[in-house]
Amino acid sequence: MDAMAQMGRSSFSTNVKDGRDPFFPDSTRRTPLKPSETAAAAALAQTQIAVGPLSSHLQLTGLWPGKTRPLAMINKTSIAPGEQLSIPVVIPGAAGRSEIRKVTVRCIEIRKNSVIIAVDGETGNKELPLKTRF
Secondary structure, eight states: OTTSOOOOOOOOOOOGGGOSOSSOTTOOTTSOOOHHHHHHHHHHHHSOOOOOOGGGGOOEEEEEOOSSSOEEEETTEEEOTTOEEEEEEEEEOGGGOEEEEEEEEEEEEEOSSEEEEEETTSOSEEEEEBOOOO
């Protein structure tokens, strides 16, 4: 049994100087970026799309105007008059990536075809109309 050859131990290096990725030889993800490319990426991160007020990303999607407990559905979250909730909103970001933020909303009044809300961090009340599907 002494004549048997010993097996070597495999290793994988992430160092670019050691050659190509053996699993993805055509990949360019390990190639170091040039200084001009890193500056362009930093400039792109700084010039993100202006999102405007967060209340502009809120949509009234449903109403239950009952006399005892009316409810409004804002961004798939139900809320009653007097309640204050954190509602998730999707904010479009740079390079097609979206970001989810939470907006604190207080329901003031539920009307026949709209809801009056107050958004934390914004002045005044906002009326969200119910969008028809026609």
